[in-house]
Amino acid sequence: MTALNSINRLLLLGLILIPALYRAPVARAQVDGPVYVVLEGDSYWAIADTFKVTIPDLLAANGFSANHIINPGDRLVIPGYEGIHGTLSIQTVELGETLATLALRTGVPADTLLRLNRLVNPERLYAGQAMIILEPEEGAADVTRWETGRMLSLSAGTPLVALAAAEGKNPWELTSLNTLSSQADQFSGQSLLTVGGDFPLRAWPTPLEDIQFRSLPLVQGKTGEIFITLSGDAQVAGTLGDWNLNFRELGERLATLQGIHATAAPRTYPFQVTVTLADGRTRVFEQDVLLISGNYPQEADLKVPPETLDPQTIAAESEQTRAIIAPFSEERFWDGLFLAPASKGITSLFGNRRSYNNGAYYSFHAGVDYAGRDKDPFYAPAAGRVIFTGPLTICGNATIIDHGWGVYSRYCHQHTIKVQVGEMVQPGQEIGLIGRTGRVDGPHLHWEIWVGGVQVNPLQWLEEVFP
Numbered sequence: 001m002t003a004l005n006s007i008n009r010l011l012l013l014g015l016i017l018i019p020a021l022y023r024a025p026v027a028r029a030q031v032d033g034p035v036y037v038v039l040e041g042d043s044y045w046a047i048a049d050t051f052k053v054t055i056p057d058l059l060a061a062n063g064f065s066a067n068h069i070i071n072p073g074d075r076l077v078i079p080g081y082e083g084i085h086g087t088l089s090i091q092t093v094e095l096g097e098t099l100a101t102l103a104l105r106t107g108v109p110a111d112t113l114l115r116l117n118r119l120v121n122p123e124r125l126y127a128g129q130a131m132i133i134l135e136p137e138e139g140a141a142d143v144t145r146w147e148t149g150r151m152l153s154l155s156a157g158t159p160l161v162a163l164a165a166a167e168g169k170n171p172w173e174l175t176s177l178n179t180l181s182s183q184a185d186q187f188s189g190q191s192l193l194t195v196g197g198d199f200p201l202r203a204w205p206t207p208l209e210d211i212q213f214r215s216l217p218l219v220q221g222k223t224g225e226i227f228i229t230l231s232g233d234a235q236v237a238g239t240l241g242d243w244n245l246n247f248r249e250l251g252e253r254l255a256t257l258q259g260i261h262a263t264a265a266p267r268t269y270p271f272q273v274t275v276t277l278a279d280g281r282t283r284v285f286e287q288d289v290l291l292i293s294g295n296y297p298q299e300a301d302l303k304v305p306p307e308t309l310d311p312q313t314i315a316a317e318s319e320q321t322r323a324i325i326a327p328f329s330e331e332r333f334w335d336g337l338f339l340a341p342a343s344k345g346i347t348s349l350f351g352n353r354r355s356y357n358n359g360a361y362y363s364f365h366a367g368v369d370y371a372g373r374d375k376d377p378f379y380a381p382a383a384g385r386v387i388f389t390g391p392l393t394i395c396g397n398a399t400i401i402d403h404g405w406g407v408y409s410r411y412c413h414q415h416t417i418k419v420q421v422g423e424m425v426q427p428g429q430e431i432g433l434i435g436r437t438g439r440v441d442g443p444h445l446h447w448e449i450w451v452g453g454v455q456v457n458p459l460q461w462l463e464e465v466f467p
C-alpha cells in the first residue's frame with residue numbers, strides 16, 4: 001500500500017466516522033507522482049534543481065508550509081511527473097551508454113527516461129551526465145535489467161532474421177530488446193543491441209568491445225588514460241577535444257595517455273574513436289565527456305626578476321619546449337610508479353594560480369617545487385633518455401627526459417646539469433644539482449611532467465601507475 005493510499009483511507013475513515021467534529025487538514029502527498037527519498041546533505045534547493053521544479057511547487061506537492069524542515073529518509077513527492085510511480089534516484093551515464101542501453105541497464109523504459117529527465121537532445125547523452133531513473137513501486141512486476149551486451153552493426157539491407165541467426169539469437173528477443181514494432185521494422189542508425197556476453201552493455205560499434213577511461217569525469221591538470229579492447233584486427237585513431245590520441249598495444253588492449261590542461265574550461269569535450277577495418281571500412285564511436293575543475297587555489301604573489309616576465313621571452317621558451325617534447329617515442333622506457341626526484345619537501349603544488357610582481361593571476365604553476373639548498377643533488381624519477389640540457393631564461397639550467405609514449409619530464413633552476421643529451425638514465429640516478437637559475441625567488445627544484453604535449457600534476461605519477 002502506498003503512503004498516498006493510506007492517507008486517503010485515513011481521510012476517508014475520518015470523514016465517515018466523525019464528519020461533524022473533524023475537518024480534514026491539508027495532509028502531505030497532495031499530488032500524484034513518484035517519490036524521492038531525501039539523502040544526507042540534501043536541501044530543497046538541491047532537490048528542486050535536480051528535478052527542475054520550483055521550491056513552492058515542491059512544498060505544495062507535499063502539503064508543506066514554507067518553514068517545513070526535511071530530513072534524510074523523508075519521502076517527497078516530486079511534482080510534474082503525474083502518472084509515473086516509484087522511487088526516483090540519480091545515476092551517472094557511463095561512456096558508451098545511450099538512452100537505449102540505459103533503459104536496458106536500469107529497466108526503465110526509454111520514453112519514461114525521456115520524460116523524467118526532460119531531455120532536449122536524447123541522441124547526445126554525455127559520459128558523466130546525471131540521469132534521473134526510477135525504481136519500481138513495491139509489488140510492481142519485476143523488471144529485467146541487463147548488465148552485459150553489445151551493439152550489432154548492420155550492413156544496409158541485412159534482414160533482422162539473418163542477423164539474429166548469425167548471432168545465435170531469437171529474432172523476437174532482438175525485436176523486443178530494441179523496442180521494434182516488428183521484425184520488418186526499419187532500423188535507424190543501422191544498429192541493434194543484444195544482451196549477454198563478457199562486456200558491459202554499451203553502444204560501441206563492432207569491432208570495439210570496450211573503451212575505458214582511467215577515470216571520468218576528466219579533471220584539469222590530471223593525466224587522462226584510455227584503454228580500448230577490439231574483437232578483431234583494426235587500426236584505431238582518436239581525438240579528445242583538440243588532442244590527437246596515440247593508441248599503442250598494451251597486452252590484449254590498446255592504451256593511450258593524454259594530459260588534461262590545468263586551465264581547460266570545465267565543460268563537455270568531444271571524444272571520438274575511429275576504427276579502420278582491414279577492408280578499409282571505418283566505424284566511428286563518438287560521445288562527449290565531462291571535464292571538471294581541479295579546484296586549484298591562488299598563491300600569494302611572487303617576486304621575481306622582471307626580465308623573466310617578458311611575454312616574448314615566455315612565448316619563445318614555451319615554443320622551444322613544446323618543439324622538444326613534440327615527438328612520440330614508440331618505446332616506453334618507464335615501468336611502474338615514478339620516484340620523487342628530491343626529498344626535502346614540496347613548497348609549491350602543481351596547478352596553483354599565480355601572479356608575479358603584483359600582476360594579474362594569468363598563469364598557473366606548471367610543475368611541483370621541491371625545497372633544497374644550492375648544490376643539493378636530485379634524481380631521475382624514472383627511466384628515460386635525456387633529450388635536452390642547457391640554459392633557458394625562465395627555467396634556468398634545464399634538463400628534459402623523454403620517457404617514451406609522449407611522456408616527458410623537465411627540471412629547472414639547476415646549479416649543475418650532470419647528464420648529457422642522448423644518455424639513458426635510470427630511476428634514482430643523480431642527474432643534477434639544485435640551484436637558483438632562471439625565474440626564481442630562491443633555490444629549489446621545479447619539476448614538470450608533460451603528457452601528450454600538456455603539463456600535468458607530477459604527484460599523480462608518484463601515486464598511480466601509468467599505463
Ligand SMILES: [Zn+2]
Pocket residue numbers: 348365367368369445446447
Ligand atoms: Zn615551480
